[in-house]
Amino acid sequence: MDRKIQIADTGGIDRLHVSADTPAEPGPGQVRIRHEAIGVSFIDIYHRTGLYPLPLPATLGVEGAGVVEAIGPGVTRLSPGDRVAYAGAPVGAYASTRLLPEARAVLLPDDIPAQAAAASMLRGITAHMLLTRTFPVGPGTTVLIHAAAGGTGALLSRWAKHLGATVIGTTSSQEKAGLARQAGADHVIVGRDADLVGEVRNLTDGRGVDVAYDGIGGGMLARTLACVRPFGTVASIGQAAGPIPPLDLEDLGPRRSLSLARPSFMAYASDPPTYRAAAAAVLSMMRQGIGGTVGAIYALEDVARAHADLEAGRSTGSVLLVP
Numbered sequence: 304m305d306r307k308i309q310i311a312d313t314g315g316i317d318r319l320h321v322s323a324d325t326p327a328e329p330g331p332g333q334v335r336i337r338h339e340a341i342g343v344s345f346i347d348i349y350h351r352t353g354l355y356p357l358p359l360p361a362t363l364g365v366e367g368a369g370v371v372e373a374i375g376p377g378v379t380r381l382s383p384g385d386r387v388a389y390a391g392a393p394v395g396a397y398a399s400t401r402l403l404p405e406a407r408a409v410l411l412p413d414d415i416p417a418q419a420a421a422a423s424m425l426r427g428i429t430a431h432m433l434l435t436r437t438f439p440v441g442p443g444t445t446v447l448i449h450a451a452a453g454g455t456g457a458l459l460s461r462w463a464k465h466l467g468a469t470v471i472g473t474t475s476s477q478e479k480a481g482l483a484r485q486a487g488a489d490h491v492i493v494g495r496d497a498d499l500v501g502e503v504r505n506l507t508d509g510r511g512v513d514v515a516y517d518g519i520g521g522g523m524l525a526r527t528l529a530c531v532r533p534f535g536t537v538a539s540i541g542q543a544a545g546p547i548p549p550l551d552l553e554d555l556g557p558r559r560s561l562s563l564a565r566p567s568f569m570a571y572a573s574d575p576p577t578y579r580a581a582a583a584a585v586l587s588m589m590r591q592g593i594g595g596t597v598g599a600i601y602a603l604e605d606v607a608r609a610h611a612d613l614e615a616g617r618s619t620g621s622v623l624l625v626p
Contacts, residue, residue: 313353364396427585442467
């Protein structure tokens with residue numbers, strides 16, 4: 304039986320409702336995808352809690368991979384049986400099948416499994432945004448990546464190392480530190496209460512990093528700002544630890560002369576040329592062995608447990624749902 308996950312209102316994991324679903328007929332320019340794997344990310348949690356509001360009721364999910372099952376009028380690039388993946392709007396991945404605009408579907412090469420694609424598209428496009436658009440990373444660049452054993456952090460580390468950067472990662476435990484090193488981190492700072500600023504200064508001979516990526520939020524952003532060299536950049540990409548306190552412009556400059564970016568994956572992926580270029584780059588990286596790793600797989604109906612584990616930091620790598 305086909306199923307979908309919807310929320311009628313925002314809040315905790317108890318808002319996630321599993322119901323039967325009937326495959327819909329694709330309209331003009333649409334394809335129907337039967338999912339083989341669905342990615343779970345903090346964007347889904349932000350949608351569920353209402354931090355990023357959606358029209359309700361809503362089916363969550365912004366990333367998946369599967370097989371084209373049917374096509375609508377005007378579809379010319381794809382055919383039934385094609386293997387595809389996607390990330391970004393429109394929301395609606397938490398379902399056995401879904402309708403998707405043809406332009407959003409990325410044709411998968413035969414050598415890339417569906418689960419690997421579902422673990423990599425959103426995080427890979429995010430990495431492309433951060434490493435090319437937010438701050439150009441290359442040889443000689445030193446980066447700080449929080450949650451370096453997580454789905455986004457690990458992929459960001461691999462890609463940054465591929466570009467020639469020195470990677471400093473942070474993790475909450477020694478076990479996760481090992482995973483961060485496997486992902487390419489040259490140095491790992493362990494523990495939520497570690498002397499982050501002091502250790503970064505020691506590792507960079509007092510200079511600070513060129514760019515830092517902070518998806519933790521809460522009080523961490525202020526500490527992250529103190530780790531970056533003058534005229535460096537901090538990218539605030541999430542708030543897993545809670546809301547970010549207001550910042551004073553004096554926290555950025557003129558003495559520090561910092562740039563603070565708040566880049567949005569959804570905005571980046573919503574521009575068609577950018578989406579196509581980033582998706583092509585992700586597939587190229589995957590074929591070179593630089594992609595997301597599957598940390599945990601849950602049945603679609605176990606979505607509440609998947610959200611709870613992701614929120615609590617019990618997961619590493621990418622979290623997937625399988626219909």
